[in-house]
Amino acid sequence: MRSKLFVPGSRPELFPKALASEADALSFDLEDSVAPARKAEARLALRDFLLSGALSGSTKTIIVRINAPETPYFAEDILAMTQAGVHMLNLPKPRDTNDIRAASRAMAEAQEINGVTAPIGLLVNIETPYALRCSHELAAADPRVVGLQLGLGDLFEPLGIARRDVSAVRQAMFAVRMAAGEAGVFAYDAAFADIRDEAGFLAEAEQARQFGFIGKSCIHPRQIALANAAFRPGDEEIAHAQRVVEAARQADLQGVGAYVVDGKMVDAPFVRRAEALLATATRLGLLAPQDVTEARP
Structure with a gap:
C-alpha cells in the first residue's frame, strides 16, 4: 500500500478513474471533502458503487473514510460502508478508546446485517493532540485496528505549527511509528497539500519510509507515481x-x-x-x- 488516493464520495464520476489509476489503495472519503448538505447523497452514491460489482477482480486495497464518531453521520456511514470488497474503514478524530470500540461494535453489527464475512479493519487517524499523545492506546483498543494514519494538517494547523517544519513533522512521524510498532499495526503517512511541490512530497515520503511507514496518502493522481517510487524497495x-x-x-x-x-x-x-x-x-x-x-x- 505504497500509495493511497483520496476520492471524494460526492464525485462518483471519479470512482472508475480512481479504480483505473496506479494507486495501490483508494480511500473514498465521506468526511472533509463532502459538504454537510451532500453527506447523504455521497453515502448513497458510494454504497451503490460498492454494490455494483465494479470492485470485482480489483487488486487495490479499498478504504472508506467515514465521518467522526461525534457527528450525526457516523452510524449511517458504518452501516452503509461495511460492504464486501471494503478492506478498511478509516476513523477520523477519535476522542478516546471508547470511540474505537464503538466503531468496531457497529462494524460487527453491520457485517451481520449486510452479510459480510470477510474481515474489515479499522485505520485510525492520529490528527489531534490527544490522539498523538495516546496513539498507542488507540492502536491497541480493539483487535480490528490494523493501522494508524498520521494527519498533519488537522494536527498542526489549529496549534499554529508550520506544516512544512521538518523537525515537527519528524517528531510526529516518530511518535506514531513507535505507537504503531508497540501495538503491532502499520503506520501510514499523511497527505501533502501542495500538489505542485513534487520535490517536497517526495522528500516527506522518503522520510516516512525511513521511519518505517508503509506508504503515503495522495490527494491528486500526480502524486501516485511519487509515492510508489518512494516506497519501492531498491x-x-x-x-x-x-x-x-x-x-x-x-x-x-x-x-x-x-x-x-x-x-x-x-x-x-x-x-x-x-x-x-x-x-x-x-x-x-x-x-x-x-x-x-x-x-x-
Missing part, C-alpha cells in the same frame, strides 16, 4: 536483504547467533527487517517467490 536493498536472509539460514545451521553481512554485524532484528523487505518486493512483483530464501529451517 535493487541493492533487495540484494542485501537476500544476503542477510541467506546468511541467517547458514548461521542457524551452524548454531551462530550473530554474524557479518556486507561488513555489518547482523542478528535477529535485522533478519526480520530483511524478511519483511523481501515480502514487500515479492508482493510488488520485484522478486519471484522462488528467489526468497527462508531464514529459518
Whole structure:
C-alpha cells in the first residue's frame, strides 16, 4: 500500500478513474471533502458503487473514510460502508478508546446485517493532540485496528505549527511509528497539500519510509507515481536483504547467533527487517517467490 488516493464520495464520476489509476489503495472519503448538505447523497452514491460489482477482480486495497464518531453521520456511514470488497474503514478524530470500540461494535453489527464475512479493519487517524499523545492506546483498543494514519494538517494547523517544519513533522512521524510498532499495526503517512511541490512530497515520503511507514496518502493522481517510487524497495536493498536472509539460514545451521553481512554485524532484528523487505518486493512483483530464501529451517 505504497500509495493511497483520496476520492471524494460526492464525485462518483471519479470512482472508475480512481479504480483505473496506479494507486495501490483508494480511500473514498465521506468526511472533509463532502459538504454537510451532500453527506447523504455521497453515502448513497458510494454504497451503490460498492454494490455494483465494479470492485470485482480489483487488486487495490479499498478504504472508506467515514465521518467522526461525534457527528450525526457516523452510524449511517458504518452501516452503509461495511460492504464486501471494503478492506478498511478509516476513523477520523477519535476522542478516546471508547470511540474505537464503538466503531468496531457497529462494524460487527453491520457485517451481520449486510452479510459480510470477510474481515474489515479499522485505520485510525492520529490528527489531534490527544490522539498523538495516546496513539498507542488507540492502536491497541480493539483487535480490528490494523493501522494508524498520521494527519498533519488537522494536527498542526489549529496549534499554529508550520506544516512544512521538518523537525515537527519528524517528531510526529516518530511518535506514531513507535505507537504503531508497540501495538503491532502499520503506520501510514499523511497527505501533502501542495500538489505542485513534487520535490517536497517526495522528500516527506522518503522520510516516512525511513521511519518505517508503509506508504503515503495522495490527494491528486500526480502524486501516485511519487509515492510508489518512494516506497519501492531498491535493487541493492533487495540484494542485501537476500544476503542477510541467506546468511541467517547458514548461521542457524551452524548454531551462530550473530554474524557479518556486507561488513555489518547482523542478528535477529535485522533478519526480520530483511524478511519483511523481501515480502514487500515479492508482493510488488520485484522478486519471484522462488528467489526468497527462508531464514529459518
